[in-house]
Amino acid sequence: MRLLTMMMCLLLFGQPLPVEGGESLSAREIIANVQDLLRAETSTARYTMTIVTPEWRRTLRFDAWDDRKHRRFLIRILEPRKEKGVGWLKDGGNLWMYMPKLERDIRIPPSMMLSSWMGSDFTNDDLVKMESLVDDYDHQLIAEDDRGVTIVSLPKPDAPVVWGKIIHRVARDGLPVF
Secondary structure, X not given: OHHHHHHHHHHOOOOXXXXXXXXXXXXXXXXXXXXXXXXXXXXXXXXXXXXXXXXXXXXXEEEEEEEOOOOEEEEEEEEOHHHOOOEEEEXXXXXXXXXXXXXXXXXXXXXXXXXXXXXXXXXXXXXXXXXXXXXXXXXXXXXXXXXXXXXEEEEOOOOOOOOOOEEEEEEOOXXXXX
């Protein structure tokens, strides 16, 4: 759950909530704007993700390249050592995994899309559908105060999503509130 909260916060960096001229943005526009500003058309990043379960704890470091315009991204694992070099490529709605030990890439079939990604709460399907937050959910402004807004996102009836409800808290300056 903490991982989901962290990733949602990453999606919520952005610009101030009111647009020029003092008009207020809709909940959908706020989500779209902060998502667009964080990820831009193309981006690169280095991430550290710690996965904690009752039985074990593991930390992954990886580089990610994202091309939203063409709906593709690449993730390359840097650590831990036994996973180093493993890569994930998304192109449109397709996902491939590169296994350096086998020196081959493997297309992830639809039957494995709901499998866990690298032992986390994320699924392979989350990677493929990550740009669908704006379109696959209905967004409603549920609270507003001097510090910012709270938006609840509920999946549309036919949306192929995993999360049944996402709550976003966005400050007036567009930054997420923890």
